[in-house]
Amino acid sequence: MTEAASQGFPGAGAGSAPGIDLESLLADALRPIEPPERLSGRVETTLTKLTDAAASELADWADELTESELESLRDPRNWVRPVAAVAVGGVAGSALVVMQMRRRRKQDGLAGVADEIRKRLRA
Secondary structure, three states: OOOOHHHHOOHHHOOOOOOOOHHHHHHHHHOOOOOOOHHHHHHHHHHHHHHHHHHHHHHHHHHOOOOHHHHHHHOHHHHHHHHHHHHHHHHHHHHHHHHHHHHHHHHHHHHHHHHHHOOOHHH
């Protein structure tokens, strides 16, 4: 008797479960699933909206500042609003770039991604 069968694991012994193919069950359970195309479109739209909102928030915040508020920026406690907007915009923008590169990589292969990176670095 094997060690796994002696510990009571189902399907671990040579003759313990004749109709169960554990290997095929695991292969079926661990098969990767591609998300629907609609999902990636919705995620991309949401990330674009977040990036635009963060940029708008920074622009509005900078326009609202008076001379005394500019002086108060020396205090780090007043940096919460711009830091939060930069963080949200940066994360959302980075996620958009990653999503676009993954989509292109699937369409064009690795050579297409390398060409795209070269084009962007030259610009």
